[in-house]
Amino acid sequence: MPQGSILGPLLFLVFINDIDYSSDIAQFLLYADDTASLYTGSDLAALFTVINSDLLKTSYWCNANKISINCNKTKYTIFSPKQMAFNSPINLKCKVHIDSTIIDEVNDFKFLGVIIDNKLTWKMHITYICTKISQVIGVLAKIRYKISQAAAMLIYESLIAVHFCYCNIVWGAACTSFLEPLYILQKRALKIVLHLPRLTHSDDIFLKANKLSLHELFERNSLSFVYSIINHISTPVFDDFFVLTENVHSYATRSQGGLHTEFASKLVRKQSIKIRAPQLWASIPLSIRNSPSLSVFKKRLKIYYQSKR
Numbered sequence: 001m002p003q004g005s006i007l008g009p010l011l012f013l014v015f016i017n018d019i020d021y022s023s024d025i026a027q028f029l030l031y032a033d034d035t036a037s038l039y040t041g042s043d044l045a046a047l048f049t050v051i052n053s054d055l056l057k058t059s060y061w062c063n064a065n066k067i068s069i070n071c072n073k074t075k076y077t078i079f080s081p082k083q084m085a086f087n088s089p090i091n092l093k094c095k096v097h098i099d100s101t102i103i104d105e106v107n108d109f110k111f112l113g114v115i116i117d118n119k120l121t122w123k124m125h126i127t128y129i130c131t132k133i134s135q136v137i138g139v140l141a142k143i144r145y146k147i148s149q150a151a152a153m154l155i156y157e158s159l160i161a162v163h164f165c166y167c168n169i170v171w172g173a174a175c176t177s178f179l180e181p182l183y184i185l186q187k188r189a190l191k192i193v194l195h196l197p198r199l200t201h202s203d204d205i206f207l208k209a210n211k212l213s214l215h216e217l218f219e220r221n222s223l224s225f226v227y228s229i230i231n232h233i234s235t236p237v238f239d240d241f242f243v244l245t246e247n248v249h250s251y252a253t254r255s256q257g258g259l260h261t262e263f264a265s266k267l268v269r270k271q272s273i274k275i276r277a278p279q280l281w282a283s284i285p286l287s288i289r290n291s292p293s294l295s296v297f298k299k300r301l302k303i304y305y306q307s308k309r
Contacts, residue, residue, distance in 0.1 A: 006033075015065075021059035023054050031112055044078070048094035055098050071101040075109050077118045114167050120268045122171035123178050129163045133185050136160055141192050152193040153209075160189050164217050169225055172218030173271040183214045203309040218304045220298065222277045223284065226259065227297050242278060258282050 009032040019035070020028055026037040039054070041047030062069055078095050096103040108117040108124045115125035136159045144152055164186065172179075190198060190209045206213055210221060228234035229241055245258040259278035269275060281289065286302060291297035 019058070019061060022058045025050065026054055026058075029111075030043065034112060036111060043093060048096065051096055055096070059099055069098055071098055071103065074098065074103050075106045076103050077106050077109060077116075079118055079120065096119060112167075114170065121178065122174040124175060125171050126178050126182055130185060132182050133160050133163055133182070133189070137185060137192065139191050139231075140189065144192055144195075149193065151197075154187055156193050160186075161211075165221065166212055168218050169222045169273050169277075172214075172221070173273070173276050179214060186214050207306065207309060212302060212305060219280055220301050220305070222273055223280055223301060224294060224298060225273065225278050226281050227289075227291070231294075235292065241274070 010034060013030060016030065016035075019030070021295075023037070026039055029036040029038070029162060037058070039051050041050065042073060059069065096105075108115055110116075115122075117124050136155070140152065140155055164182075187205050190196070190205050190211065191198065194205075194208055196205060196208070202213070206262050225234070225238075226242060229238050231246075232239070243260040245260050258279050261278040262275060284301070284304065288297065288300045291300055
């Protein structure tokens, strides 16, 4: 199969699809040749023992299927509550290894273009986006007087806005102080595109540009995700991601078609789409929730946000 072909990733996935059967406890995340495995446990030392034993099975599967694991590129990280931070692998003298190769521990890693840190703050990813966008804005500011507004807006959409939307239902609920620099860059880029004065009010910027702000994009994408699941137009793997309120309570509730919000004690979980999305869904009018299609839903939602400015 030629490198770069359309069928290449699909056929490779078909080839390795049964890697799930190499382990009874790991949860595999597969995308072409990027594979991640998740393990959970309450005791870190015991978990390392389980992981090393399980990775041995995965290694056997790879050898049987003529696949080699690039151990130099393979890393691991530990997601844990703050109170477990002292139980580091260094203190416990634990190591993760595949065959005889020791795997390095990292505090953050990039998976499918998103930098994930071990505390799930998303600060590293947002900083990474800010750096890339700042470079584009710098070039855009220098050439703006040579190009039309339509061309400048095309640059904004293709080289700046794409970073705001990519996977932002995952990282878009990060701490406001982390998101603020990115929000400032968005406004700066639009002011350059539209030739607006430096002190133009935020609402005026987005109204004149006919664009949604960074925070509104997060809400729109999260709500579109909910709409797709409720109306069964998303991938079936998410069918049970949310639960309707009427399926939880035996009595009638005020919010017909509302979503049940699960209890969350930790801030990381409170900020996740699993918890935030049902709250956002309940906050929008029923007329928007009952839209006949996803495209109509997005249009009505955009008008709704603009009317609130």
